[in-house]
Amino acid sequence: MKVTLLGVGGSAGSPQIGGADGFGDWGQLDPAEPRNRRTRSSIVIETDDGQRLLVDTPPDLRLQLTGAGIGRIDAVLYTHAHADHIAGLDEIRILNRIIGRAMPAYATRFIWDELRQRFDYAFKPFNSGFFSRPVLEEEEIAPGQIVDILGLPVTLIDQDHGFSRSLGLRTRNFAYCTDVVHLDEPALAALTGLDLFVVDCFTRTGKHPSHANLDQVLAWVEQLRPHRTILTHMGPDMDYQALLASLPPGIEPGYDGMVLAL
Structure with missing residues (x-):
């Protein structure tokens, strides 16, 4: 099994739109470091037999998949319905054509309701023919479940996302x-014994209302003791080289296109 980090950026990506010259606001990130250029967060999990589970459809999805050399997706799972995680849903249309059928897609009832409101055309009846729009095969899931997706046992973890809820996931280690x-005790119990932990870390300092900061991630790592921890969903003060030089052993920043073997 392997995991590809398609994007490791926050909701605005990096650089954000703006900047004195109009070529982007880098915040505290070094523009000369290519791994500071980040698209919105998503991953692909590839099974032992080569099937691929896409987690979320961010607005950068086409560039992410083509950049990573991933030409086929076999199922999609949504963690939550914020725009930076769903706005690329229309790219499923081309993925439908590649697999020749509706895309198996997994989400909670709340997420499905949100997707139907924003992408109503994707949910109209479809029997056969040319895929001129995305077509999803809806599978309803719920936090706490263990579901079989492409032969992988996927544990769905309920997460506090500040003003809303999101899904974490675990498969194997x-x-x-x-x-x-914030992760409550049931969530932390589901995350024991990990070989690889990819976790939200938006900012180095200060509290954020909906994302973990570095102190919180370090506390989780101290409790959970994963063999390797990779930071994702990073914001404008999370410079790649600065993090690499200061993080303790076993913890490192991710970057777009990073491939992790298990």
Whole structure:
């Protein structure tokens, strides 16, 4: 099994739109470091037999997949319905054509309701023919479940995302917990014994209302003791080289296109 980090940026990506010259606001990030250029957060999990689960459809999805050399997706799972995680849903249309059928997609009832409001055309009846729009095969899931997706047992973890809830996921000894500010005891219990932990870390200092900061991530790592921790959903004060030089062993910043083997 392997995991590809398609994007590791926050909701605005980096650089953000703006900047004195109009070529982007980098915040505290070094523009000369290519790994500071970040698209919105998403991953692909590839099974032992080569099937691929896409987690979220961010607005940068086309560039992410083509940049990573990933030409086929076999199922999609949504963690929550914020725009930076769903706005690329229309790219499923081309993925439908590649697999030749509706895309199996997994989400909670709340997320499905949100997707129907924003992408109503994707949910109209479809029997057969040319895929001129995305077509989803809806699978309803719920936090706390263990569901079989492409032969993988996926544990769904309820997460506090500040003003809303999100889903974390664990399969085998890998976990992905993006867009989370607090993990309760049941969530932490589901994350013990990890080899690889990819986790939200938006800012180095100061509290954020809906995302973990570095102190919080370090506390989770101290409690959970994963073998390797990769930071994702990083904001404008999370410079790649500065983090690499200061983080303790076993913790490192991710970057777009990073491939992690398990």
